[in-house]
Amino acid sequence: MANTPTERIDVLKTYKLFIGGAFPRSESGRVYAVKDAKGNHLANPSLASRKDLRDAVVAARAAFNGWSGATAYNRGQILYRMAEMLEGRREQLISEICALEGVTARQAAVQVQESIDLLVWYAGWSDKISTFAGSTNPVSGPYYNFSTPEPMGVVAVFAAAKPSLLNLVGALASVIVSGNTAIVIASEKYPLPAITFAEILATSDLPAGVVNILTGSSTELAPWVASHMDIDAIDASGLTAKQLKEAQIAGAQNLKRIRVHSSIKSAPRILSFTETKTVWHPIGI
């Protein structure tokens, strides 16, 4: 594309990974070319490696105690803050979605708006999950007995590919709202909104490591995710049937909880990434 001397040259973004609150390139030095719907070159995001995944798991595990131990009110405010930051990045995301998914500006704008509203919806769940999923249990004896949902731990997320931002936001919010930490493997074909979303996360008071985002090949990364012994669960909604079966077999090594969801706005989706803890204590004088 020829430019006249007076025309300004755009400063293009380098799309990098998001691990432990930082934006590193892949340790492997690899990138891959992402094209728009018309086949024009858009960017060279990182092609994440197994080592990048392992770094992301370390970051997610390190962040777990702090995030799961934060008050539900605090987590809710941070998810709401993510919605605020997303609102401010609308234009950028609309242009990325238009280019990648080949949709109209209006369709892309609707997707971004729905993503913002979905974050607000999930933000409000943080301090209600225990109320509707917990219980006090009338056991036959002098004991106080109660059950509460708790986060599972480190969850890997393969969100469904399209609409890219909306699926990513729904999957991620449903995982972290209860206190899990996450590693997102972004859609291979539509990775740019995921990295722009990482920049939103970085300015949303979200503690480093709570969300880590990798771009690259899900075919390459899915087996490493499935066999990693420090990942507790997988949102496999974006995997193919063959990948899902392979992940279930490899994931059996540490009995990963592997879930597939079709609805992005769903309270059961939140609960599917929680464990029920039951506590007993005697009653007496």
Place this chain on the structure above:
Amino acid sequence: MSLFEYAPALESTAIVNIADKYNLFINGKFVAPKSRKYFPTINPATGKQLSMIAEAGAADVDLAVTAARNAYVKVWSKMPAAERGKYLFRIARILQERAREFAVLETLDNGKPIRESRDTDIPLVAAHFFYHAGWADKLDHAGLGSTPKPHGVVGQIIPWNFPMLMLAWKVAPALATGNTVVLKPAETTSLTALLFAEVCQQAGLPDGVVNIVTGAGATGAAIVNHPGIDKVAFTGSTDVGKLIATSIAGTKKSATLELGGKAANIVFDDAAIDEAVEGIVNGIFFNQGHVCCAGSRLLVQENIHDEVLEKLKVRMSHLRLGNPLDKNTDIGAINSEAQLAKIKELSAAGDAEGAERWSPPCEVPTDGFWFAPTIFTGVSQTHRIAREEIFGPVLSILTFRTPQEAIEKANNTPYGLSAGVWSEKGSKILWTASKLRAGVVWANTFNKFDPASPFGGYKESGWGREGGRHGLSAYLKASN
């Protein structure tokens, strides 16, 4: 010579009639196995054979699944929920009527003390059926939408440590939610499940709603892999659980798994020590330690280690090991020769790795399978006896200095089934309970069970919960 002499107080076995041979229970009738094979079941306290049990092959499992499917389609799924519930109430009442018979038979076949089978196992069995009976017509309040649906035919595989109780944990919620069942008891403890089949007949339960196929691992695999099974529920070892998870990969089958554990029992220096010692003993020696949620890792705060150890040794010296039918017996027989070998092997590893073994003076009967209550001190986190499930009356004792260290050590395991915490300080109890990565936390108590209380583990201790409202979701598909 024990500290106190008691006169024998034997429970009579006249209440039970054990046949020479037991067939499979399929479609409401006892039928000979197509495999034509039978295997012996023995009394682990004497080593003597009690009876012969049919071994179900793949063809037998197929008949059972077909019977369960027919019962599901034609009868059970069409029956009004309230009527379904009434069958469960009937079963609960018959179990109460025949409770002593079940308790004696359980003790004969399993080796557990009659005090436990009579006062814990069987009362809880009846309670489980009564509890779930009431749920049958209230499933729209289970938190799974207005019209949750059963899976269909459920394959259930249960262990030998609480034969009837595990049957109740599986069968009661499955039937209450409208599923039909193919159940396999453990090969060393089939007798009470077959007596339960008789209860189903007495209750008039429609044919095929409950089918009981006896056998070992191959029979279990035939159930798990049968295409007519919609859902698998398993309680047993983590290794087999992982095998099941692998077997059902890529299928529509769902599974609940209740697997192994290596529970930490944390005693802080502000605990009521005497109560804690009772809890430690109950935590590891209840049911000979054949308990997946047993408190097998004692974490005691360093400054009270010596005091706790001394009191624990005194208390252990009063435990009475012997004839399970004696009402004074605290510790019965190890369930099988294979399990005894495993306990001996892991205990030997404790010696070899440098831990110090202690058992009270304890006469061990010559016939049958027995293991004296045992503790190991000087255990470090790397020792096999601190990491692996022993599933026997063997306690590993470790120490900690700060609450943070206690949590780190407690959670340093691939398991996450249960944990215990002892302190008289409420805020410390709640802090500890919130930090423990385990599905059941017993605070100032241990090994308590109730049908209303969800049970199940984090991490490699399994998938899902049993009991309470949460347990229903294992047997229902949510609606909107």
